[in-house]
Amino acid sequence: METLALVLLGFFAAGYFVLAGADIGTGMLAPHLGRDERERRLVIASFAPFFLGNEVWLIATAGLLVGCFPDLEGELLSGQAPVVVALLAGWITRDMGLWLRGRTGGRAWRAVCDGALVCGSWAIALAWGWLLAALFAGAPGAVATGPVAALTAAAVAALFAVHGLGFAAMRLTGAPYERARRLVGRTGPGKSFALTSVLMGGVPLFAGGGLEIGSYVADDATLGLLVPALLVITPLLVAVQAWTWHAFRHRVTRPSYL
Template sequence: MELTTVWFALIAILWIGYFALEGFDFGVGMLMPHLAKNEKERRVMYNTVGPVWDGNEVWVLVAGGATFAAFPEWYATLFSGFYLPLLLILVALIVRNLAFEYRGKKDSDSWRKKWDVALVVGSWLPAVLWGVAFANIVAGVPIDADKEFTGNLFTLLNPLGLLGGLVTASLFATHGAIFVALKTDGEIRHRARAMAAKLGLVTAVLAIAFMGWIQVKTGDTASAVAFVAAAAALVGAMAANLRGREGWAFIGTFATIALAVAGLFLALFPDVMPSTTDAAYSLTTTNAAATAYTLKIMTWVAVIFTPIVLMYQAWTYWVFRKRITTDSIPDPVPDDAYAGHPGAEVE
């Protein structure tokens, strides 16, 4: 197997890891207003992803770095052509991450509410835009003979792209609801399971329409098998959720995301960015790749460091594996508790 194919597969695996892990982080943030009814429950939801969200984001950083090193032409065309949506994703991620870091810095209800809004918006926007971006990458975009993107933001906001955004948003929300049910107990756990059941139906309808459209447009037998397996995994996840088997339900939505992303990359291969202007202008694993020497060095680096990263992240999940309840959350301090005290902050 050629190293260009190996690195295409490795980049696909990195995106699978990112969407399957960061997907439930997005889902928790997206569902915050619907699942948490008081401050203690909001704290519970923050704590479900608090120890792992930053580790989950590493996957997208490595995916971007690997694309830059292994397929520089792909990276250049992608990041120049998709500059605005990728910038919006980056800003949203920064705002979302600030919510994790700054929400607890001040004992104020209004302060916490502002950061809760930042978390929700910073979760919804990437969840939608990642779907828009990948739908366009797989279906193709206008690229000229110089390998330059000739469209604009509105080119990406086509019906297939928008459907892709709805699919990723609903799938991440379902994944997040099941993760909350897996990691909590009490009322919020039951609320999350009920929400997952409703979201799962919406996700199934949207996903079937999207995957069918992609399959008709660009797919082959391999991608069709992956898409069918993804649909079966989602059905299994919903069945497990209805029986209260949150662990199996989470494995099911994890597998759904993994298989769906794998199907997209299988539909894309051997292209990395198809051109709708002229097929001859498409970027492929061959004409967009770095030199063989570069790929060889990268392969040795990946062989050495990838197992270390995987073991560390697995250890993190194992350490923070227990359920979280409101009983372990202290009572919030109201705004007026500090009124009249030295050093009290007045809003």
């Protein structure tokens, strides 16, 4: 059961970084990709069908930590409190910008919401980099500091941005697509996204590999209850995610409701 719990934790964490990293990275680059109101709405439409489903993977990861690795979850929440607060603030800010930008017709309001989308996306990416810096150092109970932590946070944020760029180049049309394509270069959108997907999925796995996660595992009774339930739920989550990506596989040609 311990091995299955570890595999599920790595699966959900890697899945979140690959899937949610696409919409976070696209949001980080929204000012460059979309230069006017219609183009910005087109950029948002490229990831609008996915971002809520992608966030489910983070919720699943957090739930798995709480249930199967409670000591690690407690150490992370207490030791990484500033990072967690920054991550949640960025998450809330970004989602509020997405949900509220279409509530009124005012240009100033939409500009504020677009700013919330971009700033929130950058805050999420940098917060993940900050948290991963501590995990890379093998110290989940202490906030990472110093130039190495800053460089790690910047590198992870850059990876988010490049990952989102490949996704945007596969989804957009018109002028936003041309801007994304030029930044992707000769690699091509598909190859770029595939490469960054491997890197995005590998980052949390590499960070977790430096920890003695087995020492944080819950008792056998708890694992015996939770792991079988997760094994039933996981295929359903994967099926819904696959259906969503298949249903919205075509490039966007017009703005969405956001």
